[in-house]
Amino acid sequence: MLRTRTSRAALSMACAALLLATSACGSDEPEETPATQVRLYGTDGNMLNSYATELKDRADLVNGMKGTTPLTPLAESFKERLLAVDPKLGDFLYSAESYDAVVISALAAQLAGSTAPAEIAEQIVGVTTGGERCDEVAACLQLARAGRDIEYRGVSLTRAGFTDNGEPATASYGTMHFDNQKIDDSKTEFVGAGEESGASTKTPPRGRKLRDGKAKDAPLVLGGLLPKTGDLALAYPPLAAGAALALREVNAAGGVLGEPVKWIEGDDGTNPEVAKATVASHVTKGVQVIIGAGGSGISRAVLPDVVAAGRILFSPSNTDAGLSAVEDKGLYFRTAPPDSLQGRALADVMLRDGPRKIAILARKDSYGEGLQENVRSELEKAGIGADRIKLLTYEPPADPKTPVDFTGTAKEIKAFGPEALLLIGFAESAPAITALDDAGVDIKR
Known part of the structure; x- marks a missing residue:
């Protein structure tokens, strides 16, 4: 806003009358009011310690950034076991979900008495609902080998089991804060979402008790479809560590169907073509359950191939709400909760700070646009006008080495003048923050 011009005499009298000692007194030059400060918010794709390193020598720009991510309070013993797998682990995002995806797959195969994907798929939801509750791998496997119906409660799956669609009925979200260029764990708060009544009540097929404990089609072979490379590679270490830990503990407890479970590495590249090639390779190698993909859009791209091959796709990190109704012939599952739940948590985090104008910058894919729409809807329900x-x-x-040019977007955001900016994306969204700074946007820290 610009101040209107007036005479020096009038301005002097006004300044004296108001006892204002400002630099504007005695000057007839127009002056702009200070720009609105913008607070940054993030989501599960960028609320990671590794995200700050993407900004290099300007990493301090993330200080004060808040966000949410699907996160269950992790026991120190679980973290220690993860660190035994990967001592360099800097984040635990989706490690619990990855661990549980592998364990549930193993338990379902044991109850099915077979490694046939269709038979395993019929047991997956039932592994998490009804039956005899267990929360340790060895104890759960012992019950499954006896053909007993079980209700697995793991690291991420703590309150309720899966819905009929094969996803968590409830979720826990962590509200996280960047401070000193890293997530400050002491400030993390947890909030629950979803309803336990949403869990499936269907009775699964009766578990099989094998006479000699072995199946003719063993071993169970799992294949990774995790983001070793690409925009989501920053989330790979905890995903990989969770899967590796589960595999280690399942095999230490005697394996599945009388043999150790096998794991075949695979990269989704955060790229549909890379992921499709990995799926094709897994199919030729006899993989029955594919753990992944990392990103929701990648899973959407490869799911038709997985279904056509009669395999299972089980993701620990897909959150696109639209995947709840995807055509999958009962072969797609996830331990990560849908963004219909995260949208509420994100909106609540932002509204606590009282912003009156909000901008939401999202990656243009099913994950980004889906979560953007969920947050928008929740904000409008709370009274923020469209x-x-x-x-x-x-x-x-297309190439992770070619950064996105956010120059024009930063100018558009500055012109809008929001008090809050939500970034929905992965590592590639980091340059948006430096572009805002370059455009003169006052980032609140």
């Missing part, structure tokens, strides 16, 4: 919410998207780079 004219006070600005939605923007960006195309993910």
Whole structure:
């Protein structure tokens, strides 16, 4: 806003009358009011310690950034076991979900008495609902070998089991804060979402007790479809560590169907073509259950191939709410909760700070646009008018080495003048923060 001009005499009298000692007194030059400070918010794709390193020598720009991620309070013993797998682990995001995806797959195969994907799939939801409750791998496997119906409660799956669609009925979210260029664990708060009544009540097929404990089609072979490379590679270490830990503990407890479970590495590249090639390779190698993909959009791209091959796709980190109704012939599952739940948590985090204008910049894919729409809907329900919410998207780079140019987007955000900016994306979204800084946006820290 610009101040109107007036005479020096009038201005001097006004300044004297108001006892204002400002630099404007005695000057007839127009002056702009200070720019609105913008607080940054993030989601599960960027609320990681590794995200700050993407900004290099300007990593301090993330200080004060808040966000949410599917996160269950992790026991120190679980963290210690993960660190025994990967001593360099800096984050635990989706490690619990990855661990549980592998364990549930193993238990379902044991109850099915077979490694046939269709038979395993019929047991997966039932492993998490009804039956005799167990929360340790060895104890659960012992019950499954006896053909007993079980209700697995693991590291991420703590309150309720899966819905009929094969996803968690409830979720826990962590509200996280960046401070000193890293997530400050002491500030993390946890909030629950979802309803326990949403868990499936269907009775699964009766578990098989094998006479000699072995199955003719053993061993169970799992294949990784995790983001070793690409925009989501920063989330790979905890995902990989969770899967590796589960595999280690399942095999230490005697394996499945009388043999150790096998694992075949595989990269989804955060790229549909890379992921499709990995799926094709897994199919030729006899993989029955594919653990992944990392990103929701990648799972959408490969799911038709997985279904056509009669395999199971079990993701620990897909959150696109639209995947709840995807055509999968009963072969798609996830331990990560849908973004319909995270949208509420994110909106609540932002509204606590009282912003009146909010911009949401999202990666242009099913994950980004889906979560953007969920948050927008929740903000409007809370009374934020549509004219006070600005939605923007960006195309993910085809080549991770080519950064997205956010220059124009930063100018558009500055012109809108929001008090809050939500970034929905992966590592490639980091340059948006430096672009805002370059455009003169006052980032609140």
